[in-house]
Amino acid sequence: MRPIRAACLGTATALVTLLASAPVAAAATDTAPVHAKGGDRVITLFGQLAKQTRFPINPSGDPAQGDRTAFRSVLYYDEDETQVAGETNGTCTTTWAPDVDHQAEVCVVTYTLPGGQLTVQGMIFGNLTATPPPPFDNAITGGTGVFDRARGMVHAETVGPGKRRFTIDLDN
Numbered sequence: 001m002r003p004i005r006a007a008c009l010g011t012a013t014a015l016v017t018l019l020a021s022a023p024v025a026a027a028a029t030d031t032a033p034v035h036a037k038g039g040d041r042v043i044t045l046f047g048q049l050a051k052q053t054r055f056p057i058n059p060s061g062d063p064a065q066g067d068r069t070a071f072r073s074v075l076y077y078d079e080d081e082t083q084v085a086g087e088t089n090g091t092c093t094t095t096w097a098p099d100v101d102h103q104a105e106v107c108v109v110t111y112t113l114p115g116g117q118l119t120v121q122g123m124i125f126g127n128l129t130a131t132p133p134p135p136f137d138n139a140i141t142g143g144t145g146v147f148d149r150a151r152g153m154v155h156a157e158t159v160g161p162g163k164r165r166f167t168i169d170l171d172n
Contacts (some may be wrong), residue, residue, distance in 0.1 A: 002126070006063055007172070015077050025055065035145045040152065040169050040170055040171055041169075041170040042167060042169050042170070043154075043167075043168040043170070044165065044166070044167050044168075045076065045077065045085050045086075045165075045166045045168070046075070046076045046077075046078065046079050046086055046163060046164070046165055046166070047073035047074065047075050047076075047156075047163065047164045047165075047166055048073060048074050048076065048081060048162060048163050049071065049072075049073050049162035049163070049164075050072045050073055050074050050087075051071065051072045052069060052070070052071040052072075053069070053070050053071075054067070054068075055067065055068040055069070055070070057124065060067045062097075062099050062100070062169075063094060063097035063100060063103050063128070063129070064094065065094055065096060065097055065101075066093070066094060067093070067094040067097070068091060068092065068093050068094075068118075069090070069091065069092045069105075070090070070091045071088075071090055071092075072087060072088065072089050073087060073088045073164075074087050075087055075088060075111070075166070079130070079159065079163075079165070085113060085114070086111060086112045086113040086114065087111075087112050088109050088110065088111050088112070089109070089110050089112070090107055090108055090109030090110065090120075091107065091171075092105040092106065092107040092108075092124065093105060093106055093107075093110060094128075095123075097120070099125045099140060100127055100129065101126070102126075102127075102129045103125070103126065103127065104124070104125050105123065105124045105128060105140065106121070106122070106123055107120075107121060107122060107123075107124060108120075108121045109121070109138070111154075111166075111168075113147070115145045115146035115147070116143055116144040116145020116146045116148070117143055117144045117145070117147065117148040117152055118140055118142075118143045118147050118154075118168070119140070119141045119142045119143060120139065120140055120141065121138060121139060121141055121156050122136070122137065122138030122139050123136075123138075124136045124138075131161075132158035133155060133158055135155065135157035135158070136155075136156055137153055137154070137155050137156075138153065138154050139153055139167070140152040140153060140154060141172065150170055151170070151171045152168065152169045152170040152171040153168075153169050154166055154167070154168050155167040156171070
């Protein structure tokens, strides 16, 4: 049983490490755009894709169940990318792909921000290779440092080539 646990832990660690590079929102600081929404704290960040690698399982490159993508993005407080806020790292695995226009991926992403990290996971649906890719909402599942026990959601939408706006809604 011990070898299986070790293998699973290694896989989980690798997945979290890969997902940490996905575009995500940054922590609230004096310079971060933060506002209240029903008692929640909302942070808006902009992510610029720095590196993305796809691992298709079909030689043809057509989307298929089991495809993986690993990515890293740099997070900024503003759309002009003048002040770095942190980074995201993550991985996505295709779970359903009957055709190009209908796909589903489960993603795990870590947002590294001033004061701690946020962990985010969830599903993305649609034509995932489209330009621009579809917007999505994922759950905040936890965090470290100032984000200890964080809950809420992240809304991501494309605002330019390789660039996304992340609206992080932290529940109080």
